[in-house]
Amino acid sequence: MEKELNSLETREDIESEKQAAQELIDSRNETIRKRNEEISKEEQDDSESIDEDIEELFLDSDGVAYATIRINNHTENWPIRSRQFNNYVVKQIYENLGKPPTKERVNSLISIFSAKAMYDGIREEVYLRSARIDNVIYIDIVDDKWSCIRIDKDSINLINNPPVKFRRYNHMKPLIFDLDADIKDIDLLWKYIPVKEESDKIILRPHISLLLISDIPYAIWIIYGDQGSGKSMAKKLIRLCVDPSSLKILSFPKDRIELVQQVSHHYLAFYDNVTNLSKTYSDFFCRVVTGEGFTKRELFSDDDDIIYNYLRRVGFNGINLAGQEPDFLDRSVITHLKRIKKEHRRTERQIYSDFEKDRPKITGAIFKIIQKTLGIVDEVESEIKFLPRMADYAIWCESASRILGEKPKVYLNKYFNKIESLNKEAIEANPIALCILDLINDCNEWTGTPSQLLDELGQRAFTLNVNIKQPMWPKAPNKLTQRINEIKTNLEDEDIEVDTSHDGKKRVITIRKGTVSTVSSLEKAQEVEISGGEGLKTANDNFHNAKKEIDMPLNELTVLTASNDKKDSIVRKEFPIVKHRKNTIANDINNSFLNDGKGDYN
Structure with missing residues (x-):
């Protein structure tokens, strides 16, 4: 009997302990539930408080979540997963609670905003430094108010709260400009960049002036020359005028992923001391300047990709050419600089001090050239029948060249000559x-x-x-x-x-000498207008006259060229055909225009 009573008491004790334990668990669960409700309410309050200053949540064209937030009297655009937006959320919560938020709380809110952008937001384009929309150029000047320059064919204005969305990186610096500058102020550059040949200036003026036209494939600018020729300084000064950065010129990274990210973060990607780019990197930069995309894994633990899809402006400096791949050279503009003489050298401090006085005028001149070019580019495009590979680039530069005072087709002819010289470089390399x-x-x-x-x-x-x-x-x-x-x-x-x-x-591979491509070469000559007195003729007249005689033996070609005498006479010239150089005919025709016809070429 006593044994049974002890067993009963033991069972009662166990039940009592179990009940006490369950009460403790229920109490703790209730505490957690209430705390979670409080946290949820606080997070909701935080979200609502932050929402008041968030004007829009959206995705960019590559699917990255963004927030447009209002700060004081302007708006800013930041990726939701960026450090800048994280700091913004921390600041807002701190002001709401009066104490620093936990990391978990911040991450939770950022996840909520990211989800809202993904499922409730729309896709919008986000730009870096420059954007062209409906033939209007918007340029982010990178000031504290997020203002921008608006350029159309009729005016240039500084505006607040632009209708386009720009993003920024920490290295970006403000543009300094003078809206009263004159177009010719672009030539102040030659005080600091030792380009001596006028033919090089004809090529470079439009190239530099149109770097902020962001939506066309753009030629790679390669500067090469001996040490002490001012290569690096030239690129640094151009960057100050177009896309100022705390990183005045870039060093080539060893890791390709780092290179992709680097180019993504810089509108103007100018690299120093680069020679002998491999085929892989040559192809990479060809894609960069034509607007193709790249991807990298977001985390090693998942299958998501970060997409880099951009169109950038690229340049290289080196003692020798940066690359020798034919496709790379075909997309390049090359400038050779000679070593600066000792008596003409200046310290960097002197150069920068003098340049800062001219910099606003140079940037202002760039804005003016863009404005005027917008007004004629469509007309110029309709005139030009024969274009190089970088067709959009050539049309815009030909248009800008006319704004800068060059006669029609002069730029194009210089550009074609550059292409021919690059072809020689590609063959020799x-x-x-x-x-x-x-x-x-x-x-x-x-x-x-x-x-x-x-x-x-x-x-x-x-x-x-x-x-x-x-x-x-x-x-x-x-x-x-x-x-x-x-x-x-x-x-x-x-x-x-x-x-x-x-x-x-x-x-089977067959290699043969082709029939001399006279017509193709003469098409180039057709583009050059020659003028003079009553004997006014154009290259187009001579193009058709020459075509009539193409059937004659190929050891020599008789071409009819325009003379400049008052009787409008036709001068008959004979030109030898140089082996394997189809451009000889075009060059001889151009020379005949210049020498016999006294044409006004430059």
Whole structure:
């Protein structure tokens, strides 16, 4: 009996303990529930308080969540996951609570705003430094009020609360400008950039003036020259006028992902001391200046990508050319600077001190040139029939050149000449191209398999002292076809045709001297207007006259050119055809215009 009573008491004690434990758990759960309700209410209060100053939550074109927030009397745009927006949330909560918020509380609110942007917001374009919308240019001057310059064909104005959304990075600095500057103030640059040749200035004035036209593919600006030629200083000063930054010029990073991010954060990406870019990096920058995108993994633990989709302005400095890939050179404008003489050298302090006085006028001149160019670019585009690869760039620069006082087509002709010289650079830098030129010098036509061609070119490489161990030399016949395709257009410009076919058993490559591309070259000459007295003629007249005589033997070509005498007589000239240089005809025609016709060219 006593044993049973003890067992009963034990069970009662256990039940009592279990009940006490459950009460303790329920009490703690209730405390947690109430605390969560308080936190939820506080978070809701925080969200509502912050919402009052958030004008819009949205996604950019790449799906990144943004917030447009009102601060004082202006609005700012920040990625919701950025440090700037995080600091904004912390500040708002602190002002609401009177004490610093926990990290969890801040992260929770940021997640809420990110979700709202993703599911309730719309997609909008976000710009860096410059935007063109409906033929109006907006330029972020990076001041504390988030003001911008608005340029249309009729006016230039400084406005607050612009209708476009810009984003900023910490390195960006304000633009300094004088809206009363004159267009010709752009030439103040030559006090600091030692460009001596007028033909180079004709190319560079439009290039520099239109860097803020953000929505067209833009030529890569390569400056090369000896040490002490002012290469780096030239790029630093241009950046001050167009896209000021605490990083005046960039160093080339070793990591490609870092490079992608670097270019994404800089509207004007100018790199110092770069030579011999690999094919991979040459292709990368070709994509940068034409507006193609890149991706990188957001976290190693997930499959989400960060998308970098941008169109940037790029430049390089170096003792030698930054790159030698044909596609890269085809998208480039090259300036060669000579070493500055000792008696003309100045300290950086002197240069910057003098430049700061001229800088507002130079930037103001850039704005004026953009304004005037907007008014004529459509008309100029309708006039031009023959364009280079960078067609949009060429049209805009030709338009700006006219605004700067050049006669129609002068810029285009200078630009075509630059392209031809770059083609020579591409040929001379490519071992396969050099060997093919040597091969075709000895025969009008060669036909064989890729393996036979690789052997033939290898023998000629030995004769020409070409290193076949370099990376550009193909190690196998199947790579040879790929290498030839990369330089095919350059060879065509040298009047060499390359055809690849299959006879049912094997691949066959045929290389031949092409028929001199007279018409193609004369199309260039057609673009140059020549004027003078009663004998006014245009290159278009001579283009058609020359075409009539193209059927004559190719060892010489008779071309009718305009003279400048009062009787409007036609002068008959004979020009030898130089081997493999189809542009010879165009050059001789242009020279005949200048020398015989006394044409007003420059």
